[in-house]
Amino acid sequence: MDVNNVIEAGLDAPHPVVAKVDLLGMDRAAMEAYFTQIGEKPFRASQVMKWIHQFGVSEFDEMTNLSKALRDKLKQLAWVRTPKIVAEQYSEDGTIKWLLEVDNHNSIETVFIPEKNRGTLCISSQVGCALECTFCSTGQQGFNRNLENWEIIAQMWVANKALGCKPKEERRISNVVFMGMGEPLLNVTHTFPVARILMDDYAYGLSKRRVTISTAGVVPAIDKIKDEVDVSLAISLHAPNNALRDVLVPINQKYPLEVLMPSLYRYVEGGHSKKHVTIEYVMLDGVNDRIEHAHELAILLGDLPCKVNMIPFNPFPNSDYKRSSNNAIHRFKDILEAAGLQVTVRKTRGEDIDAACGQLAGKVADRTKRTLHRVHFEPRPLT
Incomplete structure (x- = not known):
């Protein structure tokens, strides 16, 4: 479903089927393109980036220099995921x-x-x-x-x-x-x-x-x-x-x-x-x-x-x-x-x-058992 069709149908339409878009990982070019796609001015990208990355804000309601209508739209269409x-x-x-x-x-x-x-x-x-x-x-x-x-x-x-x-x-x-x-x-x-x-x-x-x-x-x-x-x-x-x-x-x-x-x-x-x-x-x-x-x-x-x-x-x-x-x-x-x-x-x-160089391990569910996703190397004779 096209994002603009969802907007035109009304944000209060029952259960609009649209996957939320993550904004945290967008660089400026991608975010400007996104705001253009949803019918907003590209400069909104710089405003939202500052809120997310400089002020550490993940909730759209806290982005006070955005209009309430835009904040409501973003709550429906996007999110800022954090681990x-x-x-x-x-x-x-x-x-x-x-x-x-x-x-x-x-x-x-x-x-x-x-x-x-x-x-x-x-x-x-x-x-x-x-x-x-x-x-x-x-x-x-x-x-x-x-x-x-x-x-x-x-x-x-x-x-x-x-x-x-x-x-x-x-x-x-x-x-x-x-x-x-x-x-x-x-x-x-x-x-x-x-x-x-x-x-x-x-x-x-x-x-x-x-x-x-x-x-x-x-x-x-x-x-x-x-x-x-x-x-x-x-x-x-x-x-x-x-x-x-x-x-x-x-x-x-x-x-x-x-x-x-x-x-x-x-x-x-x-x-x-x-x-x-x-x-x-x-x-x-x-x-x-x-x-x-x-x-x-x-x-x-x-x-x-x-x-x-x-x-x-x-x-x-x-x-x-x-x-x-x-x-x-x-x-x-x-x-x-x-x-x-x-x-x-x-x-x-x-x-x-265990934070020194070479010691990081994390928690990895190795679903491939170290074979299927291993980088393939072509052997060559040593000289």
């Missing part, structure tokens, strides 16, 4: 983790990391993950489905409300990273619109440099970022050669380093100023932290504009990996810096509440 907070945990270091229920069988985790000069929110893009990176707890939990627009942006909405953020005040959440559960570039249909909402001045107004998409290396989607959202990019590299990366990050079997690395150079060409790639490298004792690995990595990265983010491994149940020693980490760092690379050793945050 249920199942649990909220606080770390001794100030990190906060929320467990959010997105349906009757699945929950996702979102983490806020406060620092001296910024606050970072780590959000999820999928329920579980199909990539099976062997050092990541999420990858061992199975995969259920992609998150929809509203389920992804709702994490920012919930965190803002929980932290008491208000418009025109200094942001407590200054950075957002798609580094939670899931591979965001296997869900670009929903990830990209959410990135646009995060950067919209009528929503959260974050700059492109403060929104980061982290990927294990989905090359076709990397090539779309610059044209569609132009946000910052982080690569979960974790190995300096194909043989090792095939094991640690299995998607490398489909997009090996000789395919991935050129895509990173294409990404940094043009786009927003001072563009670089963040290289994520988890430090695994005796696996990828040897002197020869550091030299290989330095050669691999070459003159790519990048920053290397070394991540001490964060253990999780039933993992066979161990964290590299401090000596190994510093030796590795010294070699990279001697090669002219900019390197940071990430400080582990939220480990006492």
Whole structure:
């Protein structure tokens, strides 16, 4: 049934059959198109976006600069869905983790990391993950489905409300990273619109440099970022050669380093100023932290504009990996810096509440038993 036919028939008509439209997950272009469709001026989109994202309002009756007639119309035709907070945990270091229920069988985790000069929110893009990176707890939990627009942006909405953020005040959440559960570039249909909402001045107004998409290396989607959202990019590299990366990050079997690395150079060409790639490298004792690995990595990265983010491994149940020693980490760092690379050793945050990098698990009803929805990798001979 056409929305306009429902309106013309009268909002009080008995039991109009029309599915309510979710507004939380709409970027401005989509919301402007929606208001035009229901016979309203497109500028209503910016008004509603401000109410939802800046004031944290989910009830149309509270949107006081909208006419009563429009509020009544929206109550009939639309809604602002928000997830249920199942649990909220606080770390001794100030990190906060929320467990959010997105349906009757699945929950996702979102983490806020406060620092001296910024606050970072780590959000999820999928329920579980199909990539099976062997050092990541999420990858061992199975995969259920992609998150929809509203389920992804709702994490920012919930965190803002929980932290008491208000418009025109200094942001407590200054950075957002798609580094939670899931591979965001296997869900670009929903990830990209959410990135646009995060950067919209009528929503959260974050700059492109403060929104980061982290990927294990989905090359076709990397090539779309610059044209569609132009946000910052982080690569979960974790190995300096194909043989090792095939094991640690299995998607490398489909997009090996000789395919991935050129895509990173294409990404940094043009786009927003001072563009670089963040290289994520988890430090695994005796696996990828040897002197020869550091030299290989330095050669691999070459003159790519990048920053290397070394991540001490964060253990999780039933993992066979161990964290590299401090000596190994510093030796590795010294070699990279001697090669002219900019390197940071990430400080582990939220480990006492399982909120550290690689520890997010949530609650995943793995309906596929880790086979049907697994990303298909074409094996290739190692060289």
